[in-house]
Amino acid sequence: MRAIILLLLFCCAVCVSAVTRSLQYFYIGSSEVPNLPEFVVFGMVDDVQMIHYDSNTRRAVPKQDWMSKVTGHDPQYWDTESRGFSNAEQVFRNNTEIAKHRFNQTGGIHVVQLMYGCEWDDEFEDIQGYYQYGYDGEDFITFDVNTETWITPVPQAVITKNKWDRDADGNTKRTKYLTQDCVDWLKKYVDYGQESLIRTVLPSVSLLQKTPSSPVICHATGFYPYRAEMVWRKDGVEIHEGVYKGEILTNNDGTFQMSVYLDLRSVIAEDWKRYDCVFQLFGVKEDIVTKLEKALIKTSETLLGWSRVTIITVIGAFVFLIAVTGLIIYRKKTVSKTPGNSAEDIICDNEDRKSLDKLVSFTKESSTLNL
The missing domain is CATH 2.60.40.10 (Immunoglobulins)
Structure with a gap:
């Protein structure tokens, strides 16, 4: 239970201003947590879940109607996503064992977390990208977008830092995704899902x-x-x-x-x-x-x-709580179609599709980093 308590303490509300939007992906691999999948992936836009995968179902699924439209209702896209997340599942299982070994641990509840994404202030055009790992609710290693190097507060991650710092090409691609591609897709998602993202329901x-x-x-x-x-x-x-x-x-x-x-x-x-x-x-x-x-x-x-x-x-x-509230390592309505937009208007065009393929490629690459 210690790790669960740590995780709950580790989570806190994500405070977002009226003009700040966010696109975040969470990968969570765990060991010996009862009644929960060993591996879960969430994709979030402005705290709204748009994609889900877990090791029990082994399928990536859209969680919003507008997310289905973004991908053009393409079943091959979701098959590809499922295979990618399945590969990441094995990597996270290995990474949990690696982390346990480095911290001289054996059994018990342990969790490896990855959070990456971007925040965009549509008033001041301010962009912040982040890519960070945690272990048992504590900082493990974080990517510095400005220097394209890795930072770690714990000696157990120095081996990982040295290994990932040598991949200069991969780090440059990661920076481009976090500061450009991620924001481009965030803007698209906000446009596609605007009616859902601005709705309010009283309790x-x-x-x-x-x-x-x-x-x-x-x-x-x-x-x-x-x-x-x-x-x-x-x-x-x-x-x-x-x-x-x-x-x-x-x-x-x-x-x-x-x-x-x-x-x-x-x-x-x-x-x-x-x-x-x-x-x-x-x-x-x-x-x-x-x-x-x-x-x-x-x-x-x-x-x-x-x-x-x-x-x-x-x-x-x-x-899901972990995903919604955010992993602070550094820190039932159907969506109606927007007037004037037919389903064909909302489905990605060829250029969007190419960009989406790039996004999928990065997601698969980023989720298969070995510690």
Whole structure:
């Protein structure tokens, strides 16, 4: 469980401004994590999953309708992606063993993570590309786009750094992808999926408490997009003492959930009415305010049933949580067609297809680096 705790601590919300867009790919290889695939790949645009692969299904699949249109509904594309990810799966299995050996470890839960992609500020045209590996929730090795060399904070990765630094041609290609090709495709994805990427869904908010002496939990579920905030207030002022904020988790339908805890052991019953929970969703002006009233709190068996459902959701979505919140190593609607764009208009033309082939080639290359 130690590695799982490390990973949860390692994950945090990705804060994105109104004009910053992102394209990210996550590769996650694990050993001895119960009830989860040994290898998972996610592709994300603005925190929205567009592609998925795991070692249980051994198939790459689009997760958004517009992603199918980008690839021209070409089954050969997805066959190629599946084969590439399958090869990467074996590499990650080997890399996990290599990392364990370098850290003098044997069995137990261990995770190798790769995150690469780019961020683009459409107002200032600022571009940031990154390509970084982590091991058990800690920094392992990171690519420096400016110098086209590798940086590592741990001695166990020096062998890898020296090996990858010698591949000057590969590093130059990686820089080009991160600073040019990646941004070009990010712009295309944002254009293709704009209706999905800008949609908002408000959550249902509940107050939960296990026992009379337990913290009161303000729980919001079913919201979209990922960028949200929830706080406890007293007399209309945000408070921090006695407050614990949980991570944002994903639901199976692609929406999200979050909780914030309030310790009321030192608060007399008469003062409960002075507290409320406030949920704020990016892009929505009106906040959802829930007054702290005992009659609204779900307890005992009701809470126990909720907890079971939540635990199942967390287990099923754990790896996706890692992808959605980002691996900080350095740091059910169908999409409608945009008016004026037919399916033929959205499908990639020949030039786009050539670029897509280059993107696929880089993805396969980047995912098969041996430590």
